[in-house]
Amino acid sequence: MDLIYLACLAYLDPGDEMIISAGSFISARIAGTIMNANIIQIPTREYRHDLERILASITPKTKLIYLDNPINPLGTIVNRKELAEFMAQLPEHVLVVLDEAYAEYITSRDYPRGLDFYNQNYNILVLRTFSKIYGLAGLRIGYGFARPEIIQTLMKVRLPFNANRAAQVAAIAALSDTRHVKRSRQVNEAGKAMFYREFKRLKLFYLESYANFVFVNFTVDSSLIFDILQRKGVITRTVKEYGFPTALRVSVGREPENRRFLKALNETLAYLRISTPAAD
Known part of the structure; x- marks a missing residue:
């Protein structure tokens, strides 16, 4: 930077x-x-x-x-x-x-x-x-x-x-730590695949990512979802300042962390009764 x-x-x-x-x-x-x-x-x-x-x-x-x-x-x-x-x-x-x-x-x-x-x-x-x-x-x-x-x-x-x-x-x-880079890349690819499967099941719009995060869109102000997830101990990122008021940027973690996020997301969407597809 x-x-x-x-x-x-x-x-x-x-x-x-x-x-x-x-x-x-x-x-x-x-x-x-x-x-x-x-x-x-x-x-x-x-x-x-x-x-x-x-x-x-x-x-x-x-x-x-x-x-x-x-x-x-x-x-x-x-x-x-x-x-x-x-x-x-x-x-x-x-x-x-x-x-x-x-x-x-x-x-x-x-x-x-x-x-x-x-x-x-x-x-x-x-x-x-x-x-x-x-x-x-x-x-x-x-x-x-x-x-x-x-x-x-x-x-x-x-x-x-x-x-x-x-x-x-x-x-x-x-x-020179090529083993760490290779392992991190594998963990990241597996985590993204896990996110894609669940977002698809939930009928959420998302972008396939070349990075270590995934952009996912909803039908409501993303601050609502962010706040509930944070209370559940899961931190994501709103991207309103980028012009996407209903989207989150979700970092890919290790498998237990990814599962914790997806569990919290399902609970949050159920609480907010969000189940419809979110296109662009």
Whole structure:
């Protein structure tokens, strides 16, 4: 998240434009707003980045485009072909910030890797984090890669000592712990499958996710469901600030935690008498 802020600080002046999908990670929008940039929010198409519309929205004032792939909190992606065509049409004056926070969860060959676009010398800053599959969220450590001149620009606005030694040591060790990554990916896939089966049985609208959470929609204000679940000891996430007032983002946990959530959800829906399908 620190690199998102640094990118906005380095590349945005008041009045510049930053393009972001409506429904994307809200911290990027906040960072652009802090810089007094004009935030151009592009509606998603079928809950995915509308890359054609993003391209069409670029003006001489556009300095930065933020793409989270997968989108947080939707869990959807754009594929390799779509992103390649998008990058090939991008004007040179625009920097793409490609946030791959959940990339390690994805095994699909159709998932585009930012490293490929970096190797092709595109104007791109690729972000990764140790807060997700590596489980180091409390250490607040991540990394990014880009062309040398982009990194040099970011270094001009970076505060010194923004990553402590303990976090750096843990991050380096985590990179070699392939067994943990593989096991976490397996647990995540099994948990998502469990959620999908139950959401389908309950006739709830949900999105198949490439991340470690699932977006699920209801027919009532999601705060009602959130509050009841919380009283039952289960914490989810409302996503009203993303434009989805009746949806929750549910993180995937270990099997006992997933079962506890589903049991609490069934009890909550029965209490609220919610049983009808919730489409978009």
